[in-house]
Amino acid sequence: MTQAPRKSPPRVTLEDVARRAQTSTITVSRALRRPGMVSEKLRERIAKAVTELGYVPDPAASALASRRSNVIGVLIPSVTNSVFAEVLSGLYDTIAGKPFNAQLGNTRYAPETEDELIRVFLSQRPAGLVVTGIDQSPVSRALLAAADCPVVQIMELGETPTDMMVGFSHRDAARTATDHLIERGYKFPAFIGARMDPRSERRLQGFRDAIAAADIAEGDRVVTTPTPSSVTLGETLLAELLAQAPETDAILCNNDDLALGVQFAAHRRGIAIGPELGLCGFNDIEVMEAAHPSITSVRTFRREMGRLAIDMLMARIEGKDVDENVRDLGYALMPRDSTMRE
Amino acid sequence: MTQAPRKSPPRVTLEDVARRAQTSTITVSRALRRPGMVSEKLRERIAKAVTELGYVPDPAASALASRRSNVIGVLIPSVTNSVFAEVLSGLYDTIAGKPFNAQLGNTRYAPETEDELIRVFLSQRPAGLVVTGIDQSPVSRALLAAADCPVVQIMELGETPTDMMVGFSHRDAARTATDHLIERGYKFPAFIGARMDPRSERRLQGFRDAIAAADIAEGDRVVTTPTPSSVTLGETLLAELLAQAPETDAILCNNDDLALGVQFAAHRRGIAIGPELGLCGFNDIEVMEAAHPSITSVRTFRREMGRLAIDMLMARIEGKDVDENVRDLGYALMPRDSTMRE
DNA sequence: TTGTACGCGTTATCAC
DNA sequence: GTGATAACGCGTACAA
Numbered sequence: 001m002t003q004a005p006r007k008s009p010p011r012v013t014l015e016d017v018a019r020r021a022q023t024s025t026i027t028v029s030r031a032l033r034r035p036g037m038v039s040e041k042l043r044e045r046i047a048k049a050v051t052e053l054g055y056v057p058d059p060a061a062s063a064l065a066s067r068r069s070n071v072i073g074v075l076i077p078s079v080t081n082s083v084f085a086e087v088l089s090g091l092y093d094t095i096a097g098k099p100f101n102a103q104l105g106n107t108r109y110a111p112e113t114e115d116e117l118i119r120v121f122l123s124q125r126p127a128g129l130v131v132t133g134i135d136q137s138p139v140s141r142a143l144l145a146a147a148d149c150p151v152v153q154i155m156e157l158g159e160t161p162t163d164m165m166v167g168f169s170h171r172d173a174a175r176t177a178t179d180h181l182i183e184r185g186y187k188f189p190a191f192i193g194a195r196m197d198p199r200s201e202r203r204l205q206g207f208r209d210a211i212a213a214a215d216i217a218e219g220d221r222v223v224t225t226p227t228p229s230s231v232t233l234g235e236t237l238l239a240e241l242l243a244q245a246p247e248t249d250a251i252l253c254n255n256d257d258l259a260l261g262v263q264f265a266a267h268r269r270g271i272a273i274g275p276e277l278g279l280c281g282f283n284d285i286e287v288m289e290a291a292h293p294s295i296t297s298v299r300t301f302r303r304e305m306g307r308l309a310i311d312m313l314m315a316r317i318e319g320k321d322v323d324e325n326v327r328d329l330g331y332a333l334m335p336r337d338s339t340m341r342e
Numbered sequence: 343m344t345q346a347p348r349k350s351p352p353r354v355t356l357e358d359v360a361r362r363a364q365t366s367t368i369t370v371s372r373a374l375r376r377p378g379m380v381s382e383k384l385r386e387r388i389a390k391a392v393t394e395l396g397y398v399p400d401p402a403a404s405a406l407a408s409r410r411s412n413v414i415g416v417l418i419p420s421v422t423n424s425v426f427a428e429v430l431s432g433l434y435d436t437i438a439g440k441p442f443n444a445q446l447g448n449t450r451y452a453p454e455t456e457d458e459l460i461r462v463f464l465s466q467r468p469a470g471l472v473v474t475g476i477d478q479s480p481v482s483r484a485l486l487a488a489a490d491c492p493v494v495q496i497m498e499l500g501e502t503p504t505d506m507m508v509g510f511s512h513r514d515a516a517r518t519a520t521d522h523l524i525e526r527g528y529k530f531p532a533f534i535g536a537r538m539d540p541r542s543e544r545r546l547q548g549f550r551d552a553i554a555a556a557d558i559a560e561g562d563r564v565v566t567t568p569t570p571s572s573v574t575l576g577e578t579l580l581a582e583l584l585a586q587a588p589e590t591d592a593i594l595c596n597n598d599d600l601a602l603g604v605q606f607a608a609h610r611r612g613i614a615i616g617p618e619l620g621l622c623g624f625n626d627i628e629v630m631e632a633a634h635p636s637i638t639s640v641r642t643f644r645r646e647m648g649r650l651a652i653d654m655l656m657a658r659i660e661g662k663d664v665d666e667n668v669r670d671l672g673y674a675l676m677p678r679d680s681t682m683r684e
Numbered sequence: 685t686t687g688t689a690c691g692c693g694t695t696a697t698c699a700c
Numbered sequence: 701g702t703g704a705t706a707a708c709g710c711g712t713a714c715a716a
Contacts, residue, residue, distance in 0.1 A: 056461065064709080125400075231633075234632075384701085
């Protein structure tokens with residue numbers, strides 16, 4: 001890196017601390033990392049010297065010598081999507097206070113970017129890696145398989161974990177939601193989806209599972225787009241859907257933003273959400289409950305995913321044998337007014 | 343760090359590359375960092391060797407030797423707040439492809455956490471630092487002042503930048519919004535605010551500036567809470583407000599979440615947003631435009647803040663003299679249906 | 685339990 | 701333009 005034009009105070013090193021505590025650097029190093037290996041007396045002297053001198057370990061030197069950094073790499077496809085933001089929140093809360101640093105990588109849904117980011121992270125000899133989803137490219141897959149650190153795949157579940165997994169079945173969740181629509185008496189359920197990433201595709205699968213099981217024809221009641229999701233897009237997709245499939249009497253959205261947009265648009269069109277048009281979102285972000293009418297959604301446990309991902313990494317880093325390599329967090333249907341027919 | 347139980351491939355080093363290119367390590371290092379200093383021929387041989395061997399630099403070794411890491415520390419008070427998420431988005435987009443890594447720190451609105459995180463970041467000899475707001479604790483202030491890297495404060499403006507700043511005046515923005523309510527003919531404007539952080543306090547100031555200038559008494563029309571903001575909270579605060587100040591005919595919310603909650607709650611109560619109750623949010627997140635009725639808000643330029651923060655850091659890191667140490671991004675009132683009286 | 689010697693992979697410094 | 705040498709600050713391996 002190029003230099004920056006500011007001051008440069010001399011650094012306090014292990015050696016300074018050792019001199020002050022009248023011992024050797026390696027003992028100080030041990031006292032800091034594994035206090036149990038150092039005698040009580042020495043430990044105290046060292047602790048005193050550390051605070052007096054204001055010693056702060058140099059992570060670069062540590063990483064170089066130990067061939068292992070304190071970085072936990074986290075790859076997510078979008079920073080703005082509130083779903084991932086909540087995963088991050090749980091993740092950061094859990095990592096706080098621990099001697100590790102989360103380093104965020106934004107893949108922007110691009111496999112090449114993901115490959116590259118994984119390379120960058122691995123060059124740091126990370127303590128652990130968290131990656132989103134189970135659809136890594138062959139390149140990424142190979143890199144992760146060869147990684148000499150624990151890896152957690154989050155958000156979904158799959159047959160062949162690279163290492164560990166924590167998530168839930170998007171397909172089952174969407175099927176449950178669709179079953180709910182059918183049970184509530186809607187005859188022509190539709191599916192609209194934005195940003196059709198692998199998880200959304202599996203939700204669509206779940207939708208199809210459900211209507212097939214109920215002997216309902218799909219007709220033209222599936223509208224999807226690769227465009228990133230937004231509330232506004234909900235209105236657009238609703239218009240498309242009603243144009244091509246006017247019989248539609250219920251909609252499963254691949255996420256809550258769309259559902260909110262559909263609701264606003266329905267109000268504009270004078271369509272009564274619930275009685276005339278059933279509406280179900282996905283993820284159950286906070287606004288679903290607060291909306292008027294409140295909107296049915298499938299709750300997913302996003303903060304828990306972040307928390308568990310770190311817990312699993314920590315367990316492995318500490319050498320514990322994790323018996324459950326794959327954790328299914330499930331989901332919960334939250335029926336609300338938007339799927340009440342009267 | 344403790345070891346992790348996985349494989350451990352031998353690392354390709356500068357020396358390997360140098361041997362293959364029949365030159366010295368330092369020349370390879372130079373060829374990679376300042377190609378201009380190495381002859382064309384050698385540069386090609388080296389490039390070839392690098393790709394053939396799949397050499398990836400070790401950031402830890404680099405940081406140790408150069409006393410400068412490629413880390414850009416970013417401190418924000420909340421990961422889930424979509425406002426900061428968008429700042430991050432601009433920031434990550436801008437940093438992508440550059441030889442720097444953003445490292446995120448979540449202060450959770452706690453000054454002690456911020457102090458601690460700044461210490462942690464500084465121990466990494468970061469290439470630059472991005473911190474939120476201008477209300478750092480004395481400790482943080484001192485740490486930042488002594489930091490030997492460029493620092494950008496984002497989100498607001500202030501008289502005494504630690505180093506650089508990019509933001510806007512929350513006070514002016516809120517005043518503009520309140521003026522708008524008054525101009526539209528609302529006689530009893532109110533303010534509701536959640537999570538009253540320093541920026542929200544300044545918005546409240548702006549609100550008070552405006553009503554004072556219009557000779558309007560504040561009455562009991564200010565309701566605030568330290569509780570984190572949410573859509574649901576908008577409903578709660580509306581109830582409180584109307585209970586203690588029934589004359590209220592317009593509301594400035596300290597953010598868009600609250601505004602949305604107020605709108606839903608108003609629908610429930612049969613209050614017509616616009617004609618009966620003026621409503622204005624803050625930040626102008628996407629849903630404001632899509633809502634029905636659409637909600638007036640003050641647009642702020644969050645992605646731009648993230649982008650500019652990195653741009654300013656880069657300029658300084660590259661040794662350019664940044665003439666504008668403080669950048670005012672302004673704001674834009676977006677009048678919509680929620681402040682239409684008829 | 686404590687210490688010695690060395691190496692981690694890179695860059696700064698100074699010579700050629 | 702290129703190279704030898706010596707750090708950078710810490711942890712591993714081994715010895716005491």
